[in-house]
Amino acid sequence: MLVTFICQLMAFFLVVPVQVSAFYFYTNGGERKCFHKELSKNTLLQGTYKVQIYDDNLKSYKEADPKDLSVVVDVEEVFDDNQRVVHQKGAPNGDFTFVALDSGEHRVCFQPQASGWLSKVKTKVDIEFDIGSDAKLDSKKRDTLEALHQKVNILNSKILEIRREQQLMREREASFRDISESVNSRAMWWTIIQVFVLGITCVWQMKHLSTFFVKQKVL
Template sequence: GLSVIISCIDPKLPLSFCIKLWLFLFSLSLLLVAQMASAIYFHIGEKEKKCFIEDIPAEMMLTGKYKTMVFNKDSNSFKVSPPELGMHIDIMDSQSKVVLSKTYGSEGMFYFTSHIAGDHEICMHSNSSQWFGGRRMRVYFDLQMGEHAADEAVTAEKGQLAELEQRITQLLEQIKIVEKNQNYQRVREEVFRKTSSGINSNVLWWSIAQCLVLLCSGMFQMKHLKGFFIKKKLV
């Protein structure tokens, strides 16, 4: 509330300025969080595997949260999964190296850090022991970038930071994430530009080679026809 704003900002500043600053930081943080988060849900069978491809910059920490529910035929709706029905998470980087492989409960959270940039494959499947069939499952999945996603709940519980200070900390973290993504996109654009330049160069040389072949073929045909006409005494 207002007491939080006043306690976190110099008392000499006008209250209206403090309120506008707080609203600006809050709105900007919500915008950045919305850009960094990717919350979805999907349906799978107990023996099925679901995989996602996520393009991640290097040295980026990601936090995944999930919650599973199973379909109940009696109520014709999804119910909370039993504790023994867990989820196994497999994560591989762009070089097919295992980043994470671990079994969690029916609801949980996992963390991992990307050591190299590129596409990372995130796969999830249940630890069900059924051989055939199985129940239909609904999985809520949320993947967030940045360290604040991992310790946000802990910080809120301990009350180590005031509300505005926590918002500013999260905002700075999100700015770092945006900066990393921008740098990664610049690298990808540079690679794409070099690849395009190489392809254009190859196309140019191929066109020149085709012209030379056509020119040589035309000269050969003209010489052959000239010899034919001379032999037949047509010229």
């Protein structure tokens, strides 16, 4: 029983080699908050954050507008004289990805930044760290490429469908143009025939009237 339990425990840690931690903290007036992580070489660190601002009217925290507030994320190597390896400025809701180049202690810092009256506002920052191997990053890249490939295939199929519709519209337009030209041609010949018949009729009537007037000794 003990051996079976140990085998199951080892299998669990082999299948789930990722460490996930989620927490939140409060800041006031753009305070910079840092966290220390001990990372080994080629370890993947992924972070997801969400910043909310305190609303005095609601007496609670609400979503921040990206136009009013941004977040600066820094990752520094403490073991290498605090060398900064990541500096990212983004929206109140976002994420970042970092692969440790060397083993040692790393410092991850978050700093909400705002202007105007929001520069002194209270903020709540929700953070989730996901620590694993760089193979996970490659897997996610493959998943992203596959998703992009599927989107490209969908766009290609839509383009082909649009081209077929355009070809059908061109064929219909050509058919309509041929019918229109045929109708116009028939209408033109019909008009010519009508004018010709009208001219012959006028000539015959004039000749008939001339003969009538001669017989009546009018002319």
